[in-house]
Amino acid sequence: MGGPPCSGDYRATPEDFRVEECLGFSPEGEGEHLWLWVEKRDLTTLELARRLARACEVSLRDIGYSGMKDRVAVTRQWLSVHLPGRAAPQDLVSRLAETPVTLLEQVRHPRKLKRGVHRANRFTLRLTGEVVRDPAVEERWQWLCEHGVPNYFGPQRFGPAGRNLVKARAVLARGWRKRDDREGMLLSTARSYLFNTLLARRLAAGNWASPLPGELLILDGTASQFLAEIVDDELRGRAQRLDVHPSGVLWGSGRLASQAEAAAVEGQLPVDEPALCDGLQRAGVRMARRALRVRLGAPSLRRHEDALILDFELPRGAFATSVLRELMAHSSL
16 A cells, blocks of 8 residues: 555544444334434533433433444434433423534434444544645555455554553453443453454454454454355455455453464464453453454545545444554554
């Protein structure tokens, strides 16, 4: 993809980073839970949930949401409020008016909105700085569109200056307890770091997008997995067409699902990071899988005045910052 990317900026203002949640289904129109389609600006999802609980006079546990959206951004997402047998406050809009939140739609549904049920997120990003004048940026973009994006967990998972990882190491070293990590973020941080380490090794070896013998492959756009005991030309062709993706382990208790060459690569993690791997196993979190790459959905790049505008869709759990790190240099990427 050419030489090192030029520097650039992608969050000069929250309006430069727009995210819209793609739920993949519609609320049914009746039920005990009021689902709200909202737009927030410069606000975390958790703080939005707290403010919504106060506005509706319910407990925070009565609020549901599918994904944690960026703070320094303008984002649209669904939240649910458990209101059995009663309507939402008539002045809900005015109660939220003092916050950077706009209520766009209200509809009922029988069930609470659960974490991770949305299908994807749609991004519109505005890039400024030297990257706009980088003659290779279109080439990089086209390469990502054709070959996929390394599915790194983004830097926001690790906190400012990686402090979440420092905390995770300390908590796992002494034995993870729920009271030390109510939301499980430190467990997630440790697993994300190990996955990123594995992905970086596969990239360095040049096989991050190519199936290995014994690899678990993930069908594009689904959670379906199958074991590639033999890697033949047909399977390599499906990987080149982005029909299937190699996967990496999210470490925890249990046995590696991969075999042969793929298992040998993943089995190096507890050798290199014994404290993290052992701590995750003792915490009881189960092993899982994550695709090593993702396809950009409906991608486009256009120039507008002194900026580049990117539009693309990513499956839930994938990070837009992992796309940006392939296009430009920034201190936060």
